[in-house]
Amino acid sequence: MTDQAEGTWHKSACILCENNCGIQIRRDGRRFAKIRGDKDHVATGGYTCNKALRLDHYQNGGTRLTTPLRREADGSFTAVDWDTAMREIAARLTAVRDTHGGETIFFYGGGGQGNHLGGAYSGALMRALGARYRSNPLAQEKTGEGWVDAHLTGGHTVGDFEHAEVSVFLGKNPWQSHGVPRARTVLKEIAKDPARTMIVIDPVRTETADLADIHLQVRPGTDAWCLAAILGILAAEDLIDHAFLDARTTQAEQVLPHLKQVDVARCAEMCGLQEDLLRTAARRIGTASSVSTYEDLGVQQGPNSTLVSYLNKLIWLLTGNFAKPGAMQPHSWIAPLARYDTRERRTPVTGARMPGGLVPCNVIAEEILTKDPKRFRAMIIESANPAHSLADSTAFRAALAALDLVVVIDVALTETGLLADYVLPASSQFEKWEATFFTFEFPRNTFHLRAPVLESLPGTLPEPEIYARLIRELNAVARTRLAVLRTAARLGRTPFKLTFVALAAMDKNVVPMAPYLLYETLGPTLPDGARSAAVLWALAQRVGKDYPQAMRRAGHANADALFDAMLAGRSGVTFTLDEPEDAWRYVPHPGHRIPLPIPELLDLLDALEKTPAVHTTDDFPFVLAAGQRRAFTANAIFRTTSWRLRDAGGTLRLNPQDAQRLGLSDGSQARITTTRGSAQATVEIDDRMQPGHAALPNGFGLDLPTEHGTERTGVALNTLTDLRRRDPIAGTPWHKHVPANIEPLPNHQETP
Numbered sequence: 023m024t025d026q027a028e029g030t031w032h033k034s035a036c037i038l039c040e041n042n043c044g045i046q047i048r049r050d051g052r053r054f055a056k057i058r059g060d061k062d063h064v065a066t067g068g069y070t071c072n073k074a075l076r077l078d079h080y081q082n083g084g085t086r087l088t089t090p091l092r093r094e095a096d097g098s099f100t101a102v103d104w105d106t107a108m109r110e111i112a113a114r115l116t117a118v119r120d121t122h123g124g125e126t127i128f129f130y131g132g133g134g135q136g137n138h139l140g141g142a143y144s145g146a147l148m149r150a151l152g153a154r155y156r157s158n159p160l161a162q163e164k165t166g167e168g169w170v171d172a173h174l175t176g177g178h179t180v181g182d183f184e185h186a187e188v189s190v191f192l193g194k195n196p197w198q199s200h201g202v203p204r205a206r207t208v209l210k211e212i213a214k215d216p217a218r219t220m221i222v223i224d225p226v227r228t229e230t231a232d233l234a235d236i237h238l239q240v241r242p243g244t245d246a247w248c249l250a251a252i253l254g255i256l257a258a259e260d261l262i263d264h265a266f267l268d269a270r271t272t273q274a275e276q277v278l279p280h281l282k283q284v285d286v287a288r289c290a291e292m293c294g295l296q297e298d299l300l301r302t303a304a305r306r307i308g309t310a311s312s313v314s315t316y317e318d319l320g321v322q323q324g325p326n327s328t329l330v331s332y333l334n335k336l337i338w339l340l341t342g343n344f345a346k347p348g349a350m351q352p353h354s355w356i357a358p359l360a361r362y363d364t365r366e367r368r369t370p371v372t373g374a375r376m377p378g379g380l381v382p383c384n385v386i387a388e389e390i391l392t393k394d395p396k397r398f399r400a401m402i403i404e405s406a407n408p409a410h411s412l413a414d415s416t417a418f419r420a421a422l423a424a425l426d427l428v429v430v431i432d433v434a435l436t437e438t439g440l441l442a443d444y445v446l447p448a449s450s451q452f453e454k455w456e457a458t459f460f461t462f463e464f465p466r467n468t469f470h471l472r473a474p475v476l477e478s479l480p481g482t483l484p485e486p487e488i489y490a491r492l493i494r495e496l497n498a499v500a501r502t503r504l505a506v507l508r509t510a511a512r513l514g515r516t517p518f519k520l521t522f523v524a525l526a527a528m529d530k531n532v533v534p535m536a537p538y539l540l541y542e543t544l545g546p547t548l549p550d551g552a553r554s555a556a557v558l559w560a561l562a563q564r565v566g567k568d569y570p571q572a573m574r575r576a577g578h579a580n581a582d583a584l585f586d587a588m589l590a591g592r593s594g595v596t597f598t599l600d601e602p603e604d605a606w607r608y609v610p611h612p613g614h615r616i617p618l619p620i621p622e623l624l625d626l627l628d629a630l631e632k633t634p635a636v637h638t639t640d641d642f643p644f645v646l647a648a649g650q651r652r653a654f655t656a657n658a659i660f661r662t663t664s665w666r667l668r669d670a671g672g673t674l675r676l677n678p679q680d681a682q683r684l685g686l687s688d689g690s691q692a693r694i695t696t697t698r699g700s701a702q703a704t705v706e707i708d709d710r711m712q713p714g715h716a717a718l719p720n721g722f723g724l725d726l727p728t729e730h731g732t733e734r735t736g737v738a739l740n741t742l743t744d745l746r747r748r749d750p751i752a753g754t755p756w757h758k759h760v761p762a763n764i765e766p767l768p769n770h771q772e773t774p
């Protein structure tokens with residue numbers, strides 16, 4: 023990164039959503055002068071959306087931290103040096119462990135949309151402390167789906183939308199939120215091909231719905247009835263792939279009777295759709311040569327979410343849409359984002375289920391705000407802003423205040439950092455080696471290790487170094503152990519591997535501490551300062567063990583060759599190449615068959631007739647979708663407002679009828695009130711919304727520093743949400759279904 027490098031294009035990736043499109047950056051000093059797609063990128067081939075071009079606002083937005091901060095008794099922050107911060111934090115964590123037990127130290131985060139490499143080292147710190155509980159944002163969106171997947175196919179699946187004859191988007195707006203790689207290109211291709219059909223299930227006529235052949239514009243929160251109706255029609259009209267069920271699944275006979283009982287007409291009425299339209303959609307799905315579906319926040323953050331995931335998956339399973347081109351596919355992983363285990367772990371205080379081994383985000387505050395001696399006492403938070411992003415900020419903030427110690431690791435001083443005892447400044451995602459584990463592709467699965475684009479901002483450190491320093495302070499690993507591995511690493515990869523395997527056989531701490539051990543021993547031998555990539559060596563070994571043939575087909579003779587390819591591949595590498603039949607090998611159940619019944623969820627399906635579909639009241643008559651993805655939202659990754667070229671304030675979108683009734687017009691101010699709080703927003707009249715439904719964007723309402731204190735633009739959504747509104751199984755929040763009242767602000771009231 024000398025001056026010579028200024029005129030060159032640096033390869034990296036966008037960090038704003040899970041697609042992590044490959045980009046190239048041209049610098050002017052530390053500024054990102056130009057950004058364009060990387061045509062060589064193995065997964066995205068040059069594609070980007072409008073947001074990647076704004077990444078300079080992340081890198082140089084002006085709110086970066088450059089020194090560790092310590093909270094003093096009077097509540098103020100003092101800048102402290104790294105050695106002091108590390109020594110004091112280690113001492114305070116040790117005190118919590120010695121007094122209350124290591125399991126009262128709780129870890130949250132470990133990565134956002136663009137950075138998972140640092141988080142890969144957090145497990146070693148947890149091990150060193152005896153910490154056992156963790157969570158991250160997946161536990162407020164994807165854990166219900168993961169729980170269902172674990173029962174059915176045994177793991178995560180993705181749709182093959184590039185080839186599917188029928189594509190179904192369920193509570194998902196890929197035009198804006200992506201998730202489907204190269205989403206806009208893929209959606210346009212589907213729309214213009216008369217042989218292919220797009221079905222969108224969404225109460226809002228979204229940009230994706232504009233391209234759809236069939237838009238099932240359900241009433242908000244009634245997807246369970248909509249999907250039950252589709253399954254009822256498939257069963258009644260026998261649009262079921264019996265050959266697939268016989269050969270590839272078990273116990274279908276325990277599921278089908280439940281579906282035959284569904285009262286389709288009543289379900290249609292409940293979700294506000296014409297029965298005929300539901301029949302058209304069901305028949306299209308039931309007769310297609312291939313179907314892929316994508317369920318996302320519109321259903322995962324609403325009522326009956328785990329049931330809806332199950333019904334969604336039954337639709338493609340009963341029609342045989344698994345493990346063939348254009349249909350749903352399992353896939354390999356570089357590292358699984360969560361591990362689902364049928365032995366259910368429970369949280370220590372409230373006994374909540376922990377799908378994926380994660381504490382549901384909505385119970386964290388309840389696990390802390392109690393007198394129970396097993397309550398969490400300390401929290402380490404990395405790459406997340408839970409005081410802003412978790413339901414019920416008021417409760418979560420009270421929980422943070424009740425802890426003995428809160429440590430936040432972030433690039434900026436966030437809403438969560440402001441409540442911490444220590445804030446540790448991380449180098450940005452363009453200043454260090456970085457990667458994500460969003461490796462969801464089949465048959466060609468790819469991984470991208472990014473090299474730094476510029477030097478670390480002085481005073482900041484990459485997360486792997488922060489974790490390593492804390493572990494050194496804790497004296498968690500014997501020096502002799504490190505010395506043996508260091509010597510082996512100097513001798514070469516083969517001696518290193520043999521030594522590592524021998525140590526692991528001797529000492530059960532070696533595997534859990536592996537990221538740290540690798541960082542300290544193999545790390546310094548890696549080229550270009552890629553010490554943080556050391557953990558990938560262990561992940562490559564696992565790829566070689568779990569998917570040996572697929573790895574070799576992708577061109578890697580062995581795990582070490584794959585590791586070297588990851589280190590060298592600036593536009594990413596294909597790490598596994600599967601064949602369609604390999605899909606079945608990913609199904610871990612006996613005979614690689616998919617067991618179809620989930621009794622608990624079949625009970626909920628049967629009970630739908632008596633399940634309330636309306637959660638609004640006279641006091642709170644609107645359904646507020648608190649967190650719509652829009653053209654200029656990107657979680658809370660940018661901490662500037664100027665990155666947005668439109669919708670600078672984050673409008674409240676309302677149907678014209680509602681607006682007229684309330685005397686609101688475009689640009690007027692409205693007050694939004696819920697059981698938990700109230701906020702003010704600018705109204706945007708939008709006939710894409712249905713009456714009674716309102717939407718606010720996510721990612722607004724940050725408290726940004728100004729010359730005179732802080733300033734908040736737009737609504738901090740979770741001042742409005744209630745942590746008790748959550749899924750009974752996965753504990754996931756109802757962000758998309760918040761009963762609310764909306765009224766004009768008196769001083770802005772206009773005559774209708």
Ligand SMILES: Nc1nc2c(c(=O)[nH]1)N[C@H]1C(S)=C(S)[C@@H](COP(=O)(O)OP(=O)(O)OC[C@H]3O[C@@H](n4cnc5c(=O)[nH]c(N)nc54)[C@H](O)[C@@H]3O)O[C@H]1N2
Pocket residue numbers: 038039040163192193194195196198199200201223224225226228240241242243244245318319320321324647649650651652653654655656657720721758
């Ligand atoms: N531009 C942008 N892209 C992003 C992000 C971002 O902040 N901005 N964030 C990223 C992240 S972290 C995620 S998880 C994804 C989320 O991506 P999405 O899930 O696609 O995003 P949302 O807009 O939250 O919700 C999707 C749709 O659900 C609909 N919906 C609301 N209520 C209901 C309902 O009751 N039933 C049904 N069927 N649909 C309903 C909404 O109208 C919306 O169109 O986006 C990622 N991509």
Ligand SMILES: Nc1nc2c(c(=O)[nH]1)N[C@H]1C(S)=C(S)[C@@H](COP(=O)(O)OP(=O)(O)OC[C@H]3O[C@@H](n4cnc5c(=O)[nH]c(N)nc54)[C@H](O)[C@@H]3O)O[C@H]1N2
Pocket residue numbers: 134135137159160162163319404405406407408410411412413431432433434436448449450451485648649650656657658659720739740743757
């Ligand atoms: N009401 C409501 N709430 C929601 C949602 C909603 O739709 N409605 N959406 C939910 C969803 S799906 C998600 S995924 C979450 C997201 O919410 P969070 O998990 O809190 O994550 P982000 O907003 O993506 O912010 C990530 C943090 O990482 C920091 N960061 C960026 N780069 C680095 C780095 O290199 N190192 C470190 N240490 N930190 C870094 C950023 O400054 C930021 O503070 O929000 C959830 N909350």
Ligand code: SF4
Pocket residue numbers: 036037038039040041042043069070071072073074200
């Ligand atoms: S935000 Fe846009 S450019 Fe960035 S990764 Fe997602 S789709 Fe790609």
Ligand SMILES: [Mo]
Pocket residue numbers: 159163
């Ligand atoms: Mo998310």
